[in-house]
Structures are given as structure tokens and as C-alpha cells.
Amino acid sequence: MRYELALLFALNLLVFAMPATAENVDQYIRNLEDENSVTKADAAMALGELNDTSAIDPLIQALKDENSSVRSESAKALGWIKDKRALDPLIQALNDQDGEVRGSVVAALGELKDNQAADPLIQSLRDDMVSVRAKAAKALGKIGDEKAVDPLIQALKDEDPIVRYQSAEALGNIKDDRAVDPLIEALNDEDNSVRYWTIVALGNIGDTRATEPLTKVSQEDSDSYVRNAAEDVLKRQGWK
Numbered sequence: 001m002r003y004e005l006a007l008l009f010a011l012n013l014l015v016f017a018m019p020a021t022a023e024n025v026d027q028y029i030r031n032l033e034d035e036n037s038v039t040k041a042d043a044a045m046a047l048g049e050l051n052d053t054s055a056i057d058p059l060i061q062a063l064k065d066e067n068s069s070v071r072s073e074s075a076k077a078l079g080w081i082k083d084k085r086a087l088d089p090l091i092q093a094l095n096d097q098d099g100e101v102r103g104s105v106v107a108a109l110g111e112l113k114d115n116q117a118a119d120p121l122i123q124s125l126r127d128d129m130v131s132v133r134a135k136a137a138k139a140l141g142k143i144g145d146e147k148a149v150d151p152l153i154q155a156l157k158d159e160d161p162i163v164r165y166q167s168a169e170a171l172g173n174i175k176d177d178r179a180v181d182p183l184i185e186a187l188n189d190e191d192n193s194v195r196y197w198t199i200v201a202l203g204n205i206g207d208t209r210a211t212e213p214l215t216k217v218s219q220e221d222s223d224s225y226v227r228n229a230a231e232d233v234l235k236r237q238g239w240k
């Protein structure tokens with residue numbers, strides 16, 4: 001009996017470890033309506049991996065599931081599939097009461113890269129959860145809408161370093177020169193990761209105002225990784 005139970009457990013593990021296949025799309029869609037929340041969440045994940053647009057409407061419906069894990073995995077799947085039909089439902093889901101779900105929704109909107117999501121994501125920069133704020137900053141960097149520049153500059157002063165460095169990276173992706181002076185100021189941030197991504201951002205923007213501050217960082221920063229990053233930007237930009 002013990003052997004049979006062990007064998008059954010091993011077979012179950014094998015089934016869940018198997019990659020999702022296109023032939024199983026209909027079954028995964030049906031599984032989104034299963035009574036078991038784990039089954040539904042696994043189905044949402046599989047549908048996202050398959051990147052099949054026939055799953056869009058069922059996944060949108062699953063954004064309203066009573067289980068937060070199902071809602072979160074459905075949001076992730078919609079982000080992976082990148083179909084614009086999911087835009088409005090995802091924006092509505094930014095009001096979800098669960099922080100993990102909001103984080104998944106924010107990340108998904110970043111994958112859709114639609115400017116209509118910029119204003120709602122800017123609001124998410126003030127979310128009470130650090131992970132949501134950080135993912136909102138990253139998403140805004142992917143979208144690249146210039147209206148996000150000033151809010152991201154404000155986010156450079158967030159209390160959490162993860163939000164600060166994601167904001168710096170996002171500003172570097174948008175490449176608006178309004179961010180140069182605030183980024184130069186952020187070179188004095190106490191967190192090494194923030195300083196590193198600030199250097200990367202200044203290199204992406206390519207404004208010569210950063211030459212002297214980056215030279216100073218390359219010579220004086222306490223972290224060798226940060227110093228080397230500044231040195232690399234100076235060389236690549238021909239500022240040295």
C-alpha cells in the first residue's frame with residue numbers, strides 16, 4: 001500500500017511537471033472553472049505559457065475569481081499573451097484588494113505597453129505595497145510615456161530602495177532629459193543598487209551634464225561595482 005501511494009504521488013508530480021501543450025488548451029480553459037483553486041491557478045499559468053489568444057476571454061473572467069492566486073496567475077497570463085483586449089479589464093483589476101494580485105496586474109500592463117495604462121500605473125506608484133510600487137515603476141519604463149517622468153522622479157525619493165532603483169531604470173528607458181538632474185542627485189543614494197541603476201539610466205539618456213558627477217563616482221564611490229559601472233558609461237559615451 002505504501003509503495004502504491006508513493007507511485008501515485010510520483011505520477012502526479014510528473015503530470016504537473018510536464019510542459020503545457022497546444023493540444024491541451026481547451027482542457028486548460030475548462031480547468032479555469034474547476035472547483036479546485038490550485039487547478040484553476042495552474043491552468044491560468046499554462047495558458048499564459050501557451051500564449052494562445054483563444055484563452056483571453058476565459059482569463060479575463062478569471063480575474064474576478066474568488067481566489068487571489070487564480071486572479072494573480074490570470075493577470076500574469078494575460079501579460080504574457082499581450083492581447084490588447086485585456087487592457088481595460090487589467091486596469092479595472094488594479095483596484096483588487098490583494099496586493100499580490102495588484103502586483104501581477106501592474107506587471108501585465110507593462111507587458112501590454114499601451115499608453116492608456118500610464119495614468120493608472122502612475123497612481124500605482126503610491127500603492128501601500130512596495131512590490132506594487134516597484135513593478136509600477138518598471139511597467140512605466142516599458143511603456144515609455146513621457147507623462148510618467150515627473151512621477152518617476154518623485155519615486156526616486158521613495159522610502160524603499162527597490163522602488164528607487166526601478167524608478168531610476170525606468171527613467172533611463174524613457175530617456176527624457178528632465179530626469180538628468182534628479183538622477184545626478186540620486187548618485188548619492190545610500191543604496192548601492194540605486195546608485196548602479198542611476199548610472200545605467202544616465203548612460204542611456206546620454207546627457208553630458210552627467211560627465212563630472214560620474215567621473216567623481218568612478219573615483220570615489222565605496223562600492224567597486226558602482227565605480228566600474230560609472231567608468232564603463234564614461235568610456236562608452238566618450239566622456240573620458
